[in-house]
Amino acid sequence: MASKTKKLSRRVGAVAALASATILLAACATGPGASGGDGQKDKVFLNLSYSGNNWQDEAANLAMAIAGAPENAERYDVTKQISGTDVQKQISDLQSMIASGAKLIVSYPLSPTALDQVMQEGCDRGVTFVFYDSTVNAECAYNVAFITGALADEPERAFFGAQTAQALVDLLDGEGKIFLNRGVAGTSTDTVHFDTAMSVFSKYPGIEIVAEFYGNWDSSQSQQETAKALAAHPDVDGVWSQDGEAGVLKALEAAGLEIPVTGENSNYFRQRLSEGWPGVSSGSPPAQAGVAMKVGLHILEHGADGIPKNIEMPLPWVTTETAKACEGTEFVDGCNYFPGEADTFVTEVFQADLLPEASLDAAKTGTGISEVQDLPKMADFAQPEWRRIYTRATCDEGWAEGTVTDNQIPVGLPGCVQ
């Protein structure tokens, strides 16, 4: 028995030694100044946290495609790194990037606050941080996010949650039983979407929320949760959904229902919309990452003048009437989805003003952008001060928390006032 334990501990020891050697090797390989001399090309990092779904993949590809365009590739060395869902790992990855001499880090943050310290270190050393979709509170970092975004042609109508809630209410003529399909519990994105949606729903006594579940922004989980809710409420009239609406539709179809659904930008949803399904498609565009990279590289090239710290992506908006299949690989003639792509392919890879050079190819492969267009006047895309509290958790100088009654629909949401 004793000899067996000795054998086991020897084996364990051997494995531990092997593991340490591997780690040391990896550390040396990515240590400061290890990659072929300094001063040749500035280092740019794209840091992902979540991965494995279409949205994250397309976002990363768009950012890499921008950074890989010939005019950028000759000046910058771009590396993509996936940190996973552990915030400690993201912090330590960011530290490594800073230590290796990064000039720009474009990232999807796991937490609005946990990265504060490492960002301060980086900012002190002159590193530019640009975060996309999910936001951070730290002052020195740039946020590019759609969460508080407004409709491009009606800039007063803001917030994905509120606008889609209003659209659903309109489709139901102000009354009916609805499901709410939320995202990942506890994230600020889910909270903002939900709170702003509820501010609309609560104004309509005829609207009854009969089930609320968390599809976790995943199509398959949304499908299962919707199926469970349908078992108890087969007479539901409409569904308000965040990402995962493709699964919601599939569950409804399996139950033989075709009721109004509002959701985000999956290909399947837009396809069904174009076939007459009542609803509205809005939500998070993967294009944000491409824009974030463009903004970051612009700052490296031309400095930070004219680039607001808080950039708001306009809210996409596609309805049953406006959903249209694209023939080729571009958003032309008002088309807004690609019939050949996977059901969960997130269609919003273009943004007419901010990312016109994007292509379907770029979103799928991370290459293929030959020329990067100049950024438009970024002040036009600055987040209005009265929405600051949603992405930075505080108001600007001279502003305080209050209820916003002007310049914004829905009226009466919490925000910043002067």
Add this chain to the structure above:
Amino acid sequence: MSNNTLPTDQTGSTILPDPRQETVPRRIGAFFAQPVVIVWMIFVLMFPLSRIVSPNFPSLGQLESTLILGLFLVVVAFGQGFVILTGGFDLSVPQTVALGAFLTGYLANTGWPVLGAIAAATIGCAVMGLINGLLVAHAKFPPFIVTLATGSILGSVLLGVSRGTPAQPSPAALSSLFSGKESFLGVPTPIWALVIFALIAYLIQMRSTIGRRTYAVGNSEIASRVAGVPVSSTLIIVYTFAGISSGLAGIMLLGYSSGADLNIGASWLLPSITAVVVGGSAIRGGAGSYVGTIGGALLLTVLSIDLSAAGASEGVKQILYGVIILIALIAARLGKDTGAART
């Protein structure tokens, strides 16, 4: 521990009580005290109790949803339960499920016939299980760590291989089979899949040589070795089966969701272990019935449906879910203790 109060004959050997003379109430009591029976009783009880949460319950739709949504958990819990029987855990379930879905979708999309894609994906997942089995049986590393590591590696490999297209479409035949829209003889096809799978799995775990050997190994590896049971090959086969069942769950999920990305398996690991334990299997191995596991899986599913219908907030739902699982576990423990006291 027990005084020998049984009568003895002239030679001093104990005269054992004649089982046929055991009173009927005692035998019925012993029957109902079994964890397997308790979990099924609670499952059945969930239906009339569900009237509390919704005036539309109980209903045929509720039963159908339970069986259709419960299919995936029943399949995954078989593999996990088989591994738990041997005293291990399979933590590579999420990634193996994703592998099954990914391979099937990818191959079918590049032109393979559907059955060929399914077969190839199943073999791929079996290989994954085989690797786990070899590492556990021959390298003698703890299954917990081994499967955690292999799962992690597989997950990374899938991420790397799938660049640009993590989501795979499902072949139409698979979708129509598992989406719940089609019926055969009035019963939705996923329910038929459940019945067929459960039967085959039951035969493997409870009525085959490999099943018996698995119980032996789970009870005591040393005693099994002494008794001549081929422990290593048994372990390897068990983990291979676990890989296959995770892969099959992935294939079914691909059909149900008519598409799947790499996170398709993420939410199935803990429920697979919960279903097995609630179903009465010992967490340290050596005891447990697949019939119990099926009951556990279906109980968890109907519980989820009933809680969803209750319209409570997510926090309350999670608390209730945990409380009811605890009740099921306590009931099973009490049953076991009562049963033991009677012998």
